[in-house]
Amino acid sequence: MSVTIKDVAREVGVAPSTVSRTLKDHPSISEETKERVRKAMDKLGYVPNVAARNLASNLSNAVGVILPALGTKDKESNPFYLEVISAINEEASHHQMTVSLATGENQEELLKNVQLMYRQKRVDGFILLYVREDDQVLDYLVDQRVPFTIIGQPYKYHNEASCVDNDNQILGRTATQYLIDKGHSNVLFVTNTENENFFKERYFGYRRCLGEQNLKVLDYSVLKEASDFLALKDKITSSQVSACIAIDDMFALRLIQFIQLNDWLVPDDISVISFNNSIFSTLIHPYITSIDVNSKELGHLALQEFLEQLKKTDSVKKRIIIPHRLIERETVISYK
Amino acid sequence: MSVTIKDVAREVGVAPSTVSRTLKDHPSISEETKERVRKAMDKLGYVPNVAARNLASNLSNAVGVILPALGTKDKESNPFYLEVISAINEEASHHQMTVSLATGENQEELLKNVQLMYRQKRVDGFILLYVREDDQVLDYLVDQRVPFTIIGQPYKYHNEASCVDNDNQILGRTATQYLIDKGHSNVLFVTNTENENFFKERYFGYRRCLGEQNLKVLDYSVLKEASDFLALKDKITSSQVSACIAIDDMFALRLIQFIQLNDWLVPDDISVISFNNSIFSTLIHPYITSIDVNSKELGHLALQEFLEQLKKTDSVKKRIIIPHRLIERETVISYK
DNA sequence: ATGAAAGCGCTAACAG
DNA sequence: CTGTTAGCGCTTTCAT
Numbered sequence: 060m061s062v063t064i065k066d067v068a069r070e071v072g073v074a075p076s077t078v079s080r081t082l083k084d085h086p087s088i089s090e091e092t093k094e095r096v097r098k099a100m101d102k103l104g105y106v107p108n109v110a111a112r113n114l115a116s117n118l119s120n121a122v123g124v125i126l127p128a129l130g131t132k133d134k135e136s137n138p139f140y141l142e143v144i145s146a147i148n149e150e151a152s153h154h155q156m157t158v159s160l161a162t163g164e165n166q167e168e169l170l171k172n173v174q175l176m177y178r179q180k181r182v183d184g185f186i187l188l189y190v191r192e193d194d195q196v197l198d199y200l201v202d203q204r205v206p207f208t209i210i211g212q213p214y215k216y217h218n219e220a221s222c223v224d225n226d227n228q229i230l231g232r233t234a235t236q237y238l239i240d241k242g243h244s245n246v247l248f249v250t251n252t253e254n255e256n257f258f259k260e261r262y263f264g265y266r267r268c269l270g271e272q273n274l275k276v277l278d279y280s281v282l283k284e285a286s287d288f289l290a291l292k293d294k295i296t297s298s299q300v301s302a303c304i305a306i307d308d309m310f311a312l313r314l315i316q317f318i319q320l321n322d323w324l325v326p327d328d329i330s331v332i333s334f335n336n337s338i339f340s341t342l343i344h345p346y347i348t349s350i351d352v353n354s355k356e357l358g359h360l361a362l363q364e365f366l367e368q369l370k371k372t373d374s375v376k377k378r379i380i381i382p383h384r385l386i387e388r389e390t391v392i393s394y395k
Numbered sequence: 396m397s398v399t400i401k402d403v404a405r406e407v408g409v410a411p412s413t414v415s416r417t418l419k420d421h422p423s424i425s426e427e428t429k430e431r432v433r434k435a436m437d438k439l440g441y442v443p444n445v446a447a448r449n450l451a452s453n454l455s456n457a458v459g460v461i462l463p464a465l466g467t468k469d470k471e472s473n474p475f476y477l478e479v480i481s482a483i484n485e486e487a488s489h490h491q492m493t494v495s496l497a498t499g500e501n502q503e504e505l506l507k508n509v510q511l512m513y514r515q516k517r518v519d520g521f522i523l524l525y526v527r528e529d530d531q532v533l534d535y536l537v538d539q540r541v542p543f544t545i546i547g548q549p550y551k552y553h554n555e556a557s558c559v560d561n562d563n564q565i566l567g568r569t570a571t572q573y574l575i576d577k578g579h580s581n582v583l584f585v586t587n588t589e590n591e592n593f594f595k596e597r598y599f600g601y602r603r604c605l606g607e608q609n610l611k612v613l614d615y616s617v618l619k620e621a622s623d624f625l626a627l628k629d630k631i632t633s634s635q636v637s638a639c640i641a642i643d644d645m646f647a648l649r650l651i652q653f654i655q656l657n658d659w660l661v662p663d664d665i666s667v668i669s670f671n672n673s674i675f676s677t678l679i680h681p682y683i684t685s686i687d688v689n690s691k692e693l694g695h696l697a698l699q700e701f702l703e704q705l706k707k708t709d710s711v712k713k714r715i716i717i718p719h720r721l722i723e724r725e726t727v728i729s730y731k
Numbered sequence: 732a733t734g735a736a737a738g739c740g741c742t743a744a745c746a747g
Numbered sequence: 748c749t750g751t752t753a754g755c756g757c758t759t760t761c762a763t
Contacts, residue, residue: 061514063740073749073750074751075740075741075750075751076742076749076752077748077749078741079741080742080749087748087749088748088749089748092748092749106511106515107740107741108450108515108740108741109516110446110449110741111450111739111741111742112740112741112742113446113755114444114446114450114739114740114755114756115742115743115755116741116742116743117742119446121495121517126481129481135474136477136478136674137474138472140477141471141472141476141477142472144496145462145496145498149498152498152511157495157517158495159457159494159495160480160481160484160494162481162485164485172488175442175488176493178397178442179442179443179445180444181457181493309674309678312678313678313679316679316680337472338472339678342649342675343648343652343679344652399756399757400757401756401757409733411734411757411758412733412735412757413732413734415756416758416759418757419758424733428733444755444756446756447739447755447756447757448756448757449739450740450741450755450756450757450758451739451756451757452757
């Protein structure tokens with residue numbers, strides 16, 4: 060049926076192992092025979108059978124990408140995930156690897172799927188696209204010494220987890236400093252999620268930035284349910300807030316709407332800056348000034364780092380920081 | 396290392412083949428021994444090695460999901476894809492299959508990746524998440540008799556392609572009829588894409604619906620670049636348009652913005668209805684009245700249909716239609 | 732109803 | 748530098 064390593068070997072008049080070695084560019088084969096083998100491969104249209112290779116090498120050449128147990132439609136609609144997945148996939152195909160997805164309706168199901176994928180040897184390890192506290196999936200990976208890398212920063216296992224991430228503290232600081240530079244002195248941090256690690260970090264960056272410059276730092280405000288409306292309005296008025304930092308673009312859109320509902324103008328009365336630079340920031344005017352987290356790069360490097368982990372399981376569990384980029388648009392006014 | 400079929404066989408005192416047969420619930424094994432084998436599997440924690448299975452059976456138990464060659468950030472941000480992918484993945488895991496992704500920066504790269512995945516036997520076939528004219532990928536699949544099913548409706552190969560889709564003509568008709576029922580008689584179809592099949596179908600549904608009732612049918616309007624602004628404004632004014640059908644939610648958001656820019660109110664002056672019922676329809680007020688295409692169901696059925704194709708390659712290339720659902724929100728006013 | 736045995740296509744010692 | 752060979756774990760005839 061399809062061309063095998065043996066066919067190629069016969070064609071060239073060498074042993075199958077020689078062909079196999081040529082495939083991996085093994086140093087102990089002479090350039091000359093390698094060349095002859097490669098020619099024959101082309102001629103016969105040889106393509107390695109991954110199943111056979113996997114069985115023999117006990118590797119699957121596949122990486123599992125773990126999505127958060129969705130639940131909320133908000134999460135599933137976040138363009139960030141697909142962007143990162145595409146990036147991982149691109150990079151993976153450059154390394155002759157494929158990516159398989161691990162999803163689940165809830166944590167238990169997700170864990171089950173992850174375990175099965177690994178035990179069936181469908182994947183060599185995983186890249187996690189989320190971080191949460193008390194994550195059984197993460198526990199499993201660490202416990203079983205499954206190779207993995209996280210996009211984000213975990214709550215624990217700081218020395219057992221390799222991760223690729225933005226420096227969210229710096230992100231928070233960058234946003235804050237940008238507003239300060241534009242002449243804002245009463246800056247408020249607004250969010251719809253308090254538990255995510257990236258929120259805590261960004262908020263902390265905000266606090267330190269203001270604190271260091273002896274400017275007024277405000278406790279963050281939550282805007283999630285209708286009951287939060289009044290509190291936020293009061294806060295803005297009483298603290299004479301002139302600028303808000305929103306936890307991400309999608310939320311910023313809602314925040315802007317809230318501001319306008321209260322007869323304030325963006326950016327004339329209140330400026331807004333946010334994170335992610337996703338499609339949401341250029342959906343409607345005023346376009347949102349936002350900090351790009353570089354999702355492509357996150358994906359690419361996550362895969363490369365994962366490959367490192369795979370090569371030597373004992374390799375250092377480093378933490379790779381991806382730079383960001385502030386995109387100026389229409390939601391911040393300058394007082395200088 | 397890990398438990399194999401042999402270990403189980405030894406434990407029970409049967410031949411490996413008996414264990415293998417139990418795994419597939421082969422009829423020629425007595426229920427009694429099957430039971431004993433299953434017990435032993437549980438006891439030893441046996442998990443089949445897919446690589447071995449794949450090699451022996453020449454099947455990979457994996458399906459490739461082909462994403463459109465992205466290019467535009469708009470496409471990559473469309474939440475529809477991730478929703479469908481998740482749904483496919485869910486269904487796949489219920490059938491002991493995994494999904495691998497096929498992506499590419501452009502058509503050529505995508506084709507290359509698809510071919511490689513298939514020739515390396517990483518996947519048994521594909522599910523396509525897009526449709527385009529003159530698609531080399533589709534040509535390849537049909538030409539090489541690779542099993543596949545399309546989510547959407549292809550331009551050609553009507554008898555060689557199994558597909559799962561909404562009936563976009565009915566969708567267009569549903570939107571139109573809804574507006575008519577609410578007392579609108581001058582309805583305009585607005586889009587930012589003219590080439591996609593789903594646009595053509597929805598627009599055709601719109602035309603037929605109005606035509607059959609002897610109401611005024613208008614040529615569709617395009618709103619893509621700044622140069623389209625004036626034309627659209629004139630059209631609305633001169634044709635006394637009271638309602639617009641937008642090609643999807645994301646676009647509807649932009650359309651609404653355009654309308655408001657011209658000092659019209661939604662829905663007081665102009666009503667809007669759109670398709671997809673994605674996150675974009677409930678992002679900002681007025682929330683958009685939209686037709687849900689049921690992406691979960693699309694994904695689930697696509698996988699099931701793909702499995703059919705896999706079982707018997709010669710099976711009928713049917714076309715499965717997924718029902719839709721109109722979600723009433725805040726962008727359509729009733730004159731009745 | 733069950734067992735024996737021959738592969739599936741490739742890798743990786745071990746020889747030479 | 749290259750060949751020989753013994754598997755990797757499972758499926759699947761062919762016997763019994």
